Amino acid sequence: MPTVPTVPSRTPGYPLEHEVLAVVLRVDDDALHVLLWQHGRGPAAGAWALPGGPLAVGETLGQSVARQLTEKVDVRHLAHLEQLETRSEIGRAPRGRVLATAYLGLVPADETSLLPADTRWHRVDELPPMAFDHASITASGVRRLRAKLSYTNLGFALAPAVFTASELQSVYQAALGHDVSATNLKRILLRRHQIVETGTVSAPGRSGGRPAAEYRFRARQIEVTDQFAVLRPPEAPRTLTG
Amino acid sequence: MPTVPTVPSRTPGYPLEHEVLAVVLRVDDDALHVLLWQHGRGPAAGAWALPGGPLAVGETLGQSVARQLTEKVDVRHLAHLEQLETRSEIGRAPRGRVLATAYLGLVPADETSLLPADTRWHRVDELPPMAFDHASITASGVRRLRAKLSYTNLGFALAPAVFTASELQSVYQAALGHDVSATNLKRILLRRHQIVETGTVSAPGRSGGRPAAEYRFRARQIEVTDQFAVLRPPEAPRTLTG
DNA sequence: GTAGTTATTGACTGGCAGTCCATAACCTGA
DNA sequence: TCAGGTTATGGACTGCCAGTCAATAACTAC
Secondary structure, eight states: OOOOOOOOOSSSSSSBEEEEEEEEEEEETTEEEEEEEEOOSSTTTTOEEOSEEEOOTTOOHHHHHHHHHTTTSOGGGOSEEEEEEEEOOTTSSTTSOEEEEEEEEEEOTTOOOOOOTTEEEEETTSOOOBSTTHHHHHHHHHHHHHHHHHHBOGGGGTSOSSEEHHHHHHHHHHHHTSOOOHHHHHHHHHHTTSEEEEEEEOOOOTTOOOOOEEEEESOSSOOBOGGGOSSOOTTSOOOSOO | OOOOOOOOOSSSSSSBEEEEEEEEEEEETTEEEEEEEEOOSSTTTTOEEOSEEEOOTTOOHHHHHHHHHTTTSOGGGOSEEEEEEEEOOTTSSTTSOEEEEEEEEEEOTTOOOOOOTTEEEEETTSOOOBSTTHHHHHHHHHHHHHHHHHHBOGGGGTSOSSEEHHHHHHHHHHHHTSOOOHHHHHHHHHHTTSEEEEEEEOOOOTTOOOOOEEEEESOSSOOBOGGGOSSOOTTSOOOSOO
16 A cells, blocks of 8 residues: 655645545434544544545545545445535645545435444534534535435435335435425425335334335436426426326 | 745655636627637647636635636626536646646626637537546536526526526527527516516617517526425425515 | 324315417518 | 518416325224
8 A cells, every 4th residue: 555645734835735524414313413523632622523634645536535434434335425615715724724625425324334432423403513614514515415305316315225205204304404294205206206116015113003105216326306407498398207 | 926836746646736727608609608728838739728727825716716817817707606626536637646626607798808819718519629627627617507597596697787588598598508488588587586677678679679678687696596495494485476 | 993193195276487379669661 | 651570578378396285094002
């Protein structure tokens, strides 16, 4: 494995340093959570930070964030990973000039993996004191997720592999931060062909009630619903029911 | 002015170099154009490139792209500028490891400025041979513009200050690359309160025809149409007519 | 069996957007 | 001055989408 040359930061500005950061989100216990680790020492001791670290020689930004996330959460559990934005404010990091490219990662609700001792999931609506600009970057990630839930099939990356309508309702409510109608949600996602029935039904609950039909997402890569291309080409039909 | 330390690139990978690139788009002559300059020498001699250059000490990425665009087109003419994405493929630039953060800039159709001799507007559907990954970055910029035209008021950054319905139709047709109904376009943008009537009418054309009412965009900063938050909070009304 | 709980389905409503057409307002040339 | 051409405008029609609600179905526990 090649050793990474140390990059002296005595000269502020050059040589440039570049780090990657990941906003990894997950729905648990009816709330949206972000993966954070706690600084043990240094200028941000005690503050919580997004996982990430410096870009290494010979790797792309995407490879770097995947590599560095491996230390925190099994990358195979990531159902989606996309680039978010690059931050370049001069004073954003105390150790000199550091650019940061942030990624958005999503983990399905039924995935579990043991976390390192300094790492925990935090509710995004009750964030602890955060290092540097990481709170702002987290907000960007949450905003991106919420926007894309409405015009893509990105729910696949948050939902379990198989789910009932009300389980899916819980996931969407937690992710969006407001109530969602299970009836309407199911009808919309069915019409968009995002979810399909598995034909199975849920095991009867302990408190009674009719067993629920189970569903899964048709695709596990992101697809855009072109429903929302409002000024669409004349020949394109608007209907999604075909 | 501080001198920029030269960054040796003998070691591939470190020290890192970082450049900014701008996809500057404009509607002219019923077609969408991108601002390009022609390499005079070097490995890409003859190829056309996006304007940009290395990030300098002490400036943010946004400041850098604004500074470097000044050499090509008056920045005051830019009605909109937003970060697009950061490219990090290993071999994307021949002179070693160079990250590139791309921006999307938009120039209104009625703005004119003299361009340097090596710089020209090119139709995006007839691009010349392009340097490195600049064709791919241009495609990203065009895709971003087309998406945002349908769910934001971003038309303000392409349209003249005052325009008729059919002039606006021309701008949208050129930007989107397909036919648009003037009737429908006007009704949609009026309902969304993106455009308002000025009360004036266009000067009679030389070939006759009824004078057209004139409009302007209500705001000249980007605003998102929340029409397309399909899974919106229960209390939020759907109507845009209020 | 009855009450309680959860899921499912269908009906109703209002709004949005694509399309078409009749009408309005202007010009030119005879 | 008037007929015909040209461009603009607005109303009407349609299909579809999504939010809401109520009736019904299917199960458990007692």
